[in-house]
Amino acid sequence: MRVLYSDDVLAHVPRSEMKHGGMIPARESPARAELVRDALAAQGSFVFEEPSRAVPSALARVHDSDYLAFLEGAWPRWEAHIGAGNGGETPDAFPLIFPVRTLEDVRPSVIDGELSYYAMDTGTPLTAGAWMASLASVTSAAQAATCVSGGERAAFALTRPPGHHAAAGKFGGYCFLNTAAVAGQTLLDSGARKVAVLDIDYHHGNGTQSIFYERGDVLVVNIHADPDYEFPFFLGRAGETGRGAGEGATLNLPLARGTDWSGYSAALGQACRAIAKFGAQALVVSWGFDTFEGDPLSTFQISRDDFARMGERIAGLDLPTVIVLEGGYATASLGENVLAGLAG
Numbered sequence: 001m002r003v004l005y006s007d008d009v010l011a012h013v014p015r016s017e018m019k020h021g022g023m024i025p026a027r028e029s030p031a032r033a034e035l036v037r038d039a040l041a042a043q044g045s046f047v048f049e050e051p052s053r054a055v056p057s058a059l060a061r062v063h064d065s066d067y068l069a070f071l072e073g074a075w076p077r078w079e080a081h082i083g084a085g086n087g088g089e090t091p092d093a094f095p096l097i098f099p100v101r102t103l104e105d106v107r108p109s110v111i112d113g114e115l116s117y118y119a120m121d122t123g124t125p126l127t128a129g130a131w132m133a134s135l136a137s138v139t140s141a142a143q144a145a146t147c148v149s150g151g152e153r154a155a156f157a158l159t160r161p162p163g164h165h166a167a168a169g170k171f172g173g174y175c176f177l178n179t180a181a182v183a184g185q186t187l188l189d190s191g192a193r194k195v196a197v198l199d200i201d202y203h204h205g206n207g208t209q210s211i212f213y214e215r216g217d218v219l220v221v222n223i224h225a226d227p228d229y230e231f232p233f234f235l236g237r238a239g240e241t242g243r244g245a246g247e248g249a250t251l252n253l254p255l256a257r258g259t260d261w262s263g264y265s266a267a268l269g270q271a272c273r274a275i276a277k278f279g280a281q282a283l284v285v286s287w288g289f290d291t292f293e294g295d296p297l298s299t300f301q302i303s304r305d306d307f308a309r310m311g312e313r314i315a316g317l318d319l320p321t322v323i324v325l326e327g328g329y330a331t332a333s334l335g336e337n338v339l340a341g342l343a344g
């Protein structure tokens with residue numbers, strides 16, 4: 001299997017994130033990608049390819065142009081804003097306020113206001129390398145899609161930061177650019193009439209769902225922790241089924257706290273049947289390994305062997321498949337878990 005990977009994904013180095021009112025070391029780290037890279041390289045049968053630096057054309061079809069311009073320029077503007085009279089290192093950028101429903105929907109032009117306008121949460125440090133790493137990730141995702149459109153059975157985009165919480169114009173949940181959506185759009189632009197996205201991260205992929213919510217050419221299926229008890233709280237319920245031309249092209253399978261393979265396997269069966277029935281010509285898998293029994297963010301009880309079973313079930317769909325890496329924060333186990341999943 002081909003692996004699209006660039007060292008540029010290591011450029012995003014968040015320092016800390018909030019937990020229970022205090023700060024802890026950021027869970028979404030460059031070490032995640034390094035350990036996956038090293039585990040796959042040691043196995044020997046994966047073919048590594050570095051993506052070219054050409055910005056994928058699908059990026060502008062997935063994200064708003066004002067959001068892309070903001071992300072590209074955010075760090076230098078934050079540094080200029082914060083750095084005056086500050087001799088030390090520039091701290092990571094976070095929003096100060098959210099444009100909630102009781103406020104006016106305006107777009108500020110100072111960096112603090114813009115961070116607040118474009119952020120979805122307080123949990124996603126924007127760093128000096130966030131744009132570079134995110135751009136390398138969507139470039140890898142698009143090129144994995146190009147490989148698969150060209151006849152390869154499957155390709156893996158070794159991406160970070162993850163992408164599935166990023167909406168057309170919002171960052172959050174550790175995500176800035178939506179890799180799965182860019183892969184899906186690239187498959188469509190390369191000739192597929194219908195594409196399915198299967199999101200098997202522990203968290204609901206709110207960004208991917210919202211990007212394709214009104215489109216009938218992309219089926220988005222999520223298996224995830226019920227938003228009644230888990231992030232992102234405001235999307236991912238079973239009653240969300242799509243809108244307009246997209247009615248019926250969204251499927252949410254929220255699961256209870258503590259779900260193990262028996263419960264997960266039933267949902268995966270339902271997801272696979274929906275994908276087959278939709279008639280997708282290609283598949284994007286948003287694969288988060290934070291369903292793992294040892295993951296610090298997860299309540300699910302999925303084992304390494306279960307990841308191999310998931311891989312087998314997905315391969316059984318017999319579709320050209322792009323796999324992008326989403327979450328997974330049991331960092332020491334991540335390389336072996338990804339290897340097990342891809343082997344399946």
Ligand code: Q9C
Pocket residue numbers: 018019020123162163164165173174175201203231288290297326327328
């Ligand atoms: N202190 C992905 O897995 N924040 N994103 C949790 C816990 C939300 C995870 C904060 C986690 C988002 C791609």
Ligand code: ZN
Pocket residue numbers: 201202203288290326327328
């Ligand atoms: Zn997740």
